[in-house]
Amino acid sequence: MSDSPVSVAIDGDLAIVTVDNPPVNALAHAVREGLSEAVKTVEAADVGAAVLVCAGRTFIAGADIREFDMAPKAPHLTEVVGQIEMCSKPWIAAIHGTALGGGLETALGCHYRVAAATAKMGLPEVHLGILPGAGGTQRLPRIVGAAAAVEMITTGVPVSAARAKEMGLVAKVVEGDLTEGAKEFARSVIGVTPPRIDRAPAAPAPSDAEWAAMRAKVEKAAKGQISPLGCFDSIRNAFRLDLDAGLEAEREGFMVLKDSDQSKALRHAFFAERAVAKPKVIAGAKPREIARVAVVGGGLMGSGIATSLLQAGLEVTMIEMSADAAEAGRARVETNLDSAVKRGRLSAEGKAKLMAALTPAADYGAAAGADLAVEAVFEDMEVKRKVFGALDEAMGAEAILATNTSYLNPNEIAAGLRNPARVVGMHFFSPAHVMRLVEVVQAAETSPEVLATAFALAKKMRKVAALSGVCDGFIGNRMLSAYRRVCDYMMEDMRAIEPIDQAIRDFGMPMGPFQLMDLAGLQIGWANRKRLAPTRDPKVRYVTVADRLCEAGRFGQKTGAGWYRYEKGARTPLSDPFTQDAIEKAAEEAGREKRDFDAETIRRRAMAVLINEGAQILDEGIAARPLDIDMVKIFGYGFPRWRGGPMMHADITGVDKVLADMEAVAADDPGSWTVSPLLRKVAKSGEGFAKLNG
Ligand code: T1G
Numbered sequence: 001m002s003d004s005p006v007s008v009a010i011d012g013d014l015a016i017v018t019v020d021n022p023p024v025n026a027l028a029h030a031v032r033e034g035l036s037e038a039v040k041t042v043e044a045a046d047v048g049a050a051v052l053v054c055a056g057r058t059f060i061a062g063a064d065i066r067e068f069d070m071a072p073k074a075p076h077l078t079e080v081v082g083q084i085e086m087c088s089k090p091w092i093a094a095i096h097g098t099a100l101g102g103g104l105e106t107a108l109g110c111h112y113r114v115a116a117a118t119a120k121m122g123l124p125e126v127h128l129g130i131l132p133g134a135g136g137t138q139r140l141p142r143i144v145g146a147a148a149a150v151e152m153i154t155t156g157v158p159v160s161a162a163r164a165k166e167m168g169l170v171a172k173v174v175e176g177d178l179t180e181g182a183k184e185f186a187r188s189v190i191g192v193t194p195p196r197i198d199r200a201p202a203a204p205a206p207s208d209a210e211w212a213a214m215r216a217k218v219e220k221a222a223k224g225q226i227s228p229l230g231c232f233d234s235i236r237n238a239f240r241l242d243l244d245a246g247l248e249a250e251r252e253g254f255m256v257l258k259d260s261d262q263s264k265a266l267r268h269a270f271f272a273e274r275a276v277a278k279p280k281v282i283a284g285a286k287p288r289e290i291a292r293v294a295v296v297g298g299g300l301m302g303s304g305i306a307t308s309l310l311q312a313g314l315e316v317t318m319i320e321m322s323a324d325a326a327e328a329g330r331a332r333v334e335t336n337l338d339s340a341v342k343r344g345r346l347s348a349e350g351k352a353k354l355m356a357a358l359t360p361a362a363d364y365g366a367a368a369g370a371d372l373a374v375e376a377v378f379e380d381m382e383v384k385r386k387v388f389g390a391l392d393e394a395m396g397a398e399a400i401l402a403t404n405t406s407y408l409n410p411n412e413i414a415a416g417l418r419n420p421a422r423v424v425g426m427h428f429f430s431p432a433h434v435m436r437l438v439e440v441v442q443a444a445e446t447s448p449e450v451l452a453t454a455f456a457l458a459k460k461m462r463k464v465a466a467l468s469g470v471c472d473g474f475i476g477n478r479m480l481s482a483y484r485r486v487c488d489y490m491m492e493d494m495r496a497i498e499p500i501d502q503a504i505r506d507f508g509m510p511m512g513p514f515q516l517m518d519l520a521g522l523q524i525g526w527a528n529r530k531r532l533a534p535t536r537d538p539k540v541r542y543v544t545v546a547d548r549l550c551e552a553g554r555f556g557q558k559t560g561a562g563w564y565r566y567e568k569g570a571r572t573p574l575s576d577p578f579t580q581d582a583i584e585k586a587a588e589e590a591g592r593e594k595r596d597f598d599a600e601t602i603r604r605r606a607m608a609v610l611i612n613e614g615a616q617i618l619d620e621g622i623a624a625r626p627l628d629i630d631m632v633k634i635f636g637y638g639f640p641r642w643r644g645g646p647m648m649h650a651d652i653t654g655v656d657k658v659l660a661d662m663e664a665v666a667a668d669d670p671g672s673w674t675v676s677p678l679l680r681k682v683a684k685s686g687e688g689f690a691k692l693n694g
Helices: 027-044 077-086 101-111 123-129 136-146 148-157 161-169 178-188 208-221 227-237 243-256 261-275 302-310 323-341 348-356 381-394 408-412 450-462 474-494 498-507 513-520 522-537 545-551 578-588 598-617 626-637 645-653 654-670 677-685 688-692
Strands: 006-011 014-019 048-056 091-095 098-100 112-115 120-122 172-173 291-297 315-319 358-361 370-376 400-403 423-426 437-441 464-468
Touching: 006 027, 014 027, 014 464, 027 626, 048 178, 048 227, 077 381, 077 688, 091 101, 091 178, 098 101, 101 120, 101 677, 112 178, 112 522, 120 161, 123 148, 123 227, 123 261, 136 148, 136 227, 136 243, 148 227, 161 172, 161 323, 172 291, 208 227, 227 243, 227 302, 227 688, 243 261, 243 498, 261 626, 261 645, 291 302, 291 381, 291 578, 302 315, 302 323, 302 348, 302 423, 315 598, 323 370, 348 358, 370 688, 381 408, 381 450, 400 408, 400 450, 400 464, 423 450, 423 474, 437 474, 437 626, 450 464, 464 474, 464 626, 464 688, 474 498, 474 545, 474 598, 474 626, 498 513, 513 522, 522 545, 545 578, 598 626, 598 645, 598 654, 598 677, 626 645, 645 654, 645 688, 654 677, 677 688
Parallel strands: 014 048, 048 091, 091 112, 098 120, 112 172, 291 315, 291 370, 315 358, 370 400, 400 423, 437 464
Antiparallel strands: 006 014, 423 437
C-alpha cells in the first residue's frame, strides 16, 4: 500500500484518480508526482477514460504556497498538466468546492471538465503577486476568449459553475452526486479522441485598440501592483505565440514575479490573514454559542454593527434612549440592507428575514436574554460606565459585554461590574457593515473564553479580528496618530498638504492623511486632543493647524471644508487659501524654518514613524506579533496588501534603513520622538520582524 496522496481505482471501463491531500488538496510535490504516475497507470490500464476527483472539501486549491520559498522540485506542474493533456485517453476533471490556481490549471489539462453546481473556479494567483504558472494564461484564453480570460486572471475573482458553463469552461454542471455524474459523462466520451487545446495562437485576437483599452483598465485597477500587468502580458502572448512558446514565456514571467517583493508581501498577507485569527491566548479556549446580541446605540456605528450581525444570522436587539431614536436606528439598518439588495448581494426576501430578526427597544430590560452586548454609544467614560452598569443589571452574570470604544480604557469601563472577566473590547471600523477589521481588546481581566468568543463572533461576521492590548488608541489608532503627527510636522515645515497626500497615495494608500481626515471628520481628533491636553508633554512639538480649522467650523467633507474645500455635493478635494493661511501662521508662530521634502523622503519618514510605533507596540506587548499589526493596518486603514503591512514593509525595505530614517526624524525635533529600542534591536539582528511572528 502506497502512501501517495494520489490513488487510482479501476471502475469497469473507467479509472478513478483521486487526490487526497488535506486540507485543500494543494499540489505539494507528492501530489504532482502521484498525478504523473497516475497518467502512466491510466495509459497502461484497460480503461477508456479517467475521472479526476478530489477527496474532502474541495478540488485542488492550487500550488502549495508553502513550497514557494523552496527550490522547485520535479515534476513541475506544467509538465504534469502536459502529461495529462497528452494522455491517449480522455480525462474528465470532476470539480467541487474551489478549483483554484494550479488546481484549475490541472483541470484545464484535462480534456473535459464537469462541475458541481456549487463549485467555483478561478485563477487567484494575482492575489499572491504572481501569474498562473502552469498554463493558465495560455489555455484559459484559448477556451474562453481574451476578454473573459483577462477579467478572470487579472482580478483573480473566481466564477460560479453556471458562469463557467456559459463561458465554455465546463462541459456539464452536475446536480446530485458529482462523481456519478462525472462517470456518466466519461462513459459518453470513451473512444473519442481526446480534444486537445489548439496549439496555434488563440483566435479571434482583439484589435490593438481593444488590447490597449483592456490594458489601461488593468493598470488603473492595479494601483501600483505589478502582477496584474504581468498576467495581462502573458495572456496577450496566447494570441501571438503557439502554445509551447507561450508556456515558456509564461514560466519566465512567473519566476520573475515569484521572486518579487510584492509577491513575498502578498504571501505573507495570505498566511497572516489566517494566523491573526489564532492568537496564542485563545488556544484551547472554547468559544461560547452566541445567538442573540444586544447592540446599544443606533447611530452610524451601532447600526453598522447591527447590520453586520444580522447578516451573520444573529438575532439583534437594538437599544436606544427613546422609541424615536430606536426607530431611527432601525431605519439606518434598513438603509444598509437596502443597499445590499441594490447591489444584488441580498434578495428582497432575505432582507425581510433579516429585518424580522431585529428588535428595536428603548429600555435595557430588552437585553435580558442576549448572550452578548456591544456598546456603541458616545465616547465618554461616564456614559459608557452607565451603559455597562445597566447591562450588568439587565443581563445574566455570564453574558459577554463588549465595548466598541476607540480610545477609552476598557479596564475603567469594566471597573465595579459583577464579573469583569466578561468585558472585552470589540473595536469596529466605520462603516462597520463594510470594513473588515475588528480589534479585539483584551482588558486586564478578560478571560480567554470571552476572547475566543469574540474571535468566533468576528469570524461569523466575516471580519478579520486582531488581538490588541490596552493603550491609547489600541494598535490601529495609536499608530495612526503617530503617523499623522509626522505628517503634521512635514506639513508645517513644507507649508503644504498636497505633496504629502500625493506621496502617500503614490505609495499605494487609498488616501493621503489630510484627505483621510476630511473624509472621517476632524471632530473626533479634536475631542481627543482636548482630552489629552492636560497631560501633553510640552517637549513634544505640537502643530496647531487642525485646531484652527476646527475652531473655524471646518470639520471636513461633511461641512464643505476641512483641510481642503469641497464644492456642494462633490468629494473632490480643492486647495483652499484658508488652510494655506492657517499653516503659514502656525509655522511662523512656531518659528519653523521652511523646508522641502521630496516625495521619497515624505514616504520614508511617514513609514519610519509608523513602523517605529509598531515596534513600540510590540515591545509593550500591546500586539503579540508583527503580523497582527500588519493585518490591522491592511484591513482597517487601507495599507496596500501588496506591501504586506508596515512591519513586513520594514523587512522588505531593510530594518536598518528604517531605523536610519527614524533617527533622522527624531533628530529634527528633539524630545518629540522615542526611537523604539526594539526597532534598534531588530535592525541590529538583521533578521527582520518576521522572525518575531513565531
Ligand atoms: N497552499 C498551502 N496552504 C494552503 C493553500 C495553498 N494553496 N490554500 C490553503 N492553505 C491552507 C491555509 O493556510 C489553511 O491553513 C488551510 O489550508 C485551510 O485554508 C502554479 C503557483 C482554498 C478557498 O491562492 O483561497 O496555484 O491556517 O482556512 O476558508 O499557477 O484556502 O489551517 O494552517 O483558507 O475553506 C493558488 C488559496 C495558489 C488558493 C479554502 N491558489 N487558498 O478556504 O480554508 S498559486 C490559491 C484559498 C498557484 C500555479 C500557482 C482558500 C480556499 P491553516 P482556509 P477555507
